[in-house]
Amino acid sequence: MTDSDRPFTVLHATALTPEDEAPFRHAIALVAAAGGRLVSVHATDVLEAELELPEAMPVMRAWAQARGVATETVGSVEHQRLLQKGAEDPNTLLLQAIDEIRPDLVVAGTRARHGVDLALMGSTAHALVRQARVPILLVPAGHPGFVDAETGELRLHRILVPMGDAVAAQTAMDAAVRVADLTGEHKGELVLVHVGDEADAPAVTLHGGMGWGRRWVQVHGTVVHEVVERAEAEQADLLVMASRGHDSLLDSILGSHTERVLQRSPCPLLTAPVTEG
Numbered sequence: 001m002t003d004s005d006r007p008f009t010v011l012h013a014t015a016l017t018p019e020d021e022a023p024f025r026h027a028i029a030l031v032a033a034a035g036g037r038l039v040s041v042h043a044t045d046v047l048e049a050e051l052e053l054p055e056a057m058p059v060m061r062a063w064a065q066a067r068g069v070a071t072e073t074v075g076s077v078e079h080q081r082l083l084q085k086g087a088e089d090p091n092t093l094l095l096q097a098i099d100e101i102r103p104d105l106v107v108a109g110t111r112a113r114h115g116v117d118l119a120l121m122g123s124t125a126h127a128l129v130r131q132a133r134v135p136i137l138l139v140p141a142g143h144p145g146f147v148d149a150e151t152g153e154l155r156l157h158r159i160l161v162p163m164g165d166a167v168a169a170q171t172a173m174d175a176a177v178r179v180a181d182l183t184g185e186h187k188g189e190l191v192l193v194h195v196g197d198e199a200d201a202p203a204v205t206l207h208g209g210m211g212w213g214r215r216w217v218q219v220h221g222t223v224v225h226e227v228v229e230r231a232e233a234e235q236a237d238l239l240v241m242a243s244r245g246h247d248s249l250l251d252s253i254l255g256s257h258t259e260r261v262l263q264r265s266p267c268p269l270l271t272a273p274v275t276e277g
Contacts, residue, residue, distance in 0.1 A: 007078070008036030011103035013094055013124065016042055016051060019109050019141040022149075026139055026268070027107040028056045029147045029154055031077050033182045038077055039101055043084040043093035053081040063152035091127040098132050106136045110262065126259055129243055133273045135175055138262060145268045146237040154183040160236040162227045163194040164257075166202040168242035168274055173204045175272035176240040180212050188212045191234050195219055195226045224260045232266045243271040 012027035014020050024040075031038040040053050056079040064070070084093045098106060110125035128136050139145045146156040159176045163169040173190070180188055190212055194201040198218050206214060219226045231239050243258045258271055 006037075008034040009101065009103040009105075010034075010036060010038050011098060011101055011106045012038060012040045013106060013108040013128070014040050014042050014053060015109060015124075016053070017109075020054075022143065022145050022147075023107050023109040023137075023139045024054055025059065025147045025149060025152065026137060026145055028059055028077065029152050030105065030107070030137075030179075030182060031056075032060065032152070033154060033184070036078075036104075037080070039080045039082060039103065041082045041084055041094060041097045041101075043090040043097065045085075045087060045090055045093070047085055047087070051083060053083065055079065055081070060152070063150075066151045067153075091124055094124065095127065095131055098134065103134060106132060106134055108136065108138055110138045110140055125262060129259055129262065129271050135273070136271045137268060138265075138271070139268045140265060143267065156180065156183045156237045157188045158191060158234060158236050159188065159238045159240055160191045160193060160227075160231050160234055161240045162223070163192050163202055163204070164242060166204075168244070169202040169204050171242040171272050171274050172240050174207060175242075175270060176238075177207060177212070179238065179240070179270060190214045191217060191230070191236065193217045193219065193227060193230050195221060195223045223257050224264070227257075227261050228264045228266065236267050238268050238270060239265055240270045240272065242274050244274045 010027050010031045012024060014024065027038055038056055042051060042053055056077050060077065082097065084097045086093050106128060108125060108128060110123070125138050146154060148155055156179065159180060161172045161176050176190055192214060194216070201218065217230060219230065239261070241258045241261060262269055
């Protein structure tokens with residue numbers, strides 16, 4: 001997923017609101033675990049805006065102190081802060097920044113919006129899922145996620161992965177394992193959920209994720225309802241879904257399965273773009 005000549009890069013799409021604290025924590029913790037580079041981006045069409053973007057090092061020092069580690073031993077994280085200003089829609093500006101930076105992962109917060117509110121107000125999270133062809137971690141507003149706020153520890157023990165067609169299922173599985181490997185946790189569980197007939201369940205291969213167990217769950221019903229219900233029942237720390245953006249007229253009207261799950265997800269959601277062929 002990464003170029004061999006550059007570090008693992010996380011783009012943190014910051015809204016500069018109190019709800020952004022949890023996504024920022026996740027971005028910092030994942031970059032620190034991977035030993036990579038963090039780029040915080042705030043996109044705005046208010047051209048005269050003079051805004052201060054958050055800094056990673058004070059957060060890391062506070063985590064070190066909470067863990068009883070000498071703050072001078074805290075490793076540095078390369079952190080670039082970028083204010084993306086222009087006359088275009090902020091979502092367009094953000095997508096332009098993603099194209100320029102080419103991150104390996106985008107981290108952002110989201111609020112659930114429904115019906116007319118979603119259609120009129122739009123949503124950065126939905127724009128990212130539809131158009132950004134990179135993995136995206138979305139942390140719901142009000143949810144602490146899987147990064148401890150006091151210590152910065154990655155507490156990721158159960159990942160739920162819906163199984164669609166063979167290509168989508170393997171894409172989601174690979175993305176889940178990459179995150180699992182970053183945590184250094186060796187006793188987690190991948191819950192693989194297939195909605196439909198058992199005979200149609202795809203075969204997937206577990207690449208990496210040593211020590212992580214796999215458990216298949218077969219259910220019947222509608223995909224969005226069953227995935228959300230199962231994520232709640234399993235108390236999943238993370239939900240991972242493959243995404244093709246909008247690939248049908250119905251998707252453009254109702255939203256893809258991934259977008260509809262996003263509106264109701266009880267935990268952070270990682271989307272992984274499907275590469276065909």
